[in-house]
Amino acid sequence: MTIIVNLLGVALAAFIVWWFWISRGGSVARSEGNTIAITVDGGVYTPSVLRVSAGKPVTLRFLRNDPNPCAEKVIFSGLDISADLTVGQPYDLNITPEKPGEYDFTCQMAMYRGKLIVEGDTKS
Numbered sequence: 001m002t003i004i005v006n007l008l009g010v011a012l013a014a015f016i017v018w019w020f021w022i023s024r025g026g027s028v029a030r031s032e033g034n035t036i037a038i039t040v041d042g043g044v045y046t047p048s049v050l051r052v053s054a055g056k057p058v059t060l061r062f063l064r065n066d067p068n069p070c071a072e073k074v075i076f077s078g079l080d081i082s083a084d085l086t087v088g089q090p091y092d093l094n095i096t097p098e099k100p101g102e103y104d105f106t107c108q109m110a111m112y113r114g115k116l117i118v119e120g121d122t123k124s
């Protein structure tokens with residue numbers, strides 16, 4: 001009986017997550033095809049959490065609408081990658097993250113923050 005209640009709880013939690021974050025296009029993005037579009041505006045990256053698969057090429061398409069000079073660089077410190085962004089001009093950052101893990105990406109002064117989650121193969 002406890003197990004059923006727990007399963008219901010998990011299902012409900014999953015549904016709430018889906019409803020609030022995924023169905024409404026909120027802050028969590030999973031790569032579809034191999035491009036994820038990220039806007040930079042008002043001091044935030046939207047979405048701010050990106051999920052990608054390890055070993056698969058992915059394009060992170062940054063569109064900077066934020067004129068703040070701070071927004072001109074996006075830096076993935078854990079991956080040794082950085083890019084210069086121009087206002088109003090999409091920038092495609094092509095990467096193939098090899099190692100599963102969580103990598104923060106930030107502006108130059110680390111005030112704008114996002115997270116790249118690289119997921120390993122789910123098959124064991």
Ligand SMILES: [Cu+2]
Pocket residue numbers: 070071107108109110111112
């Ligand atoms: Cu900054």
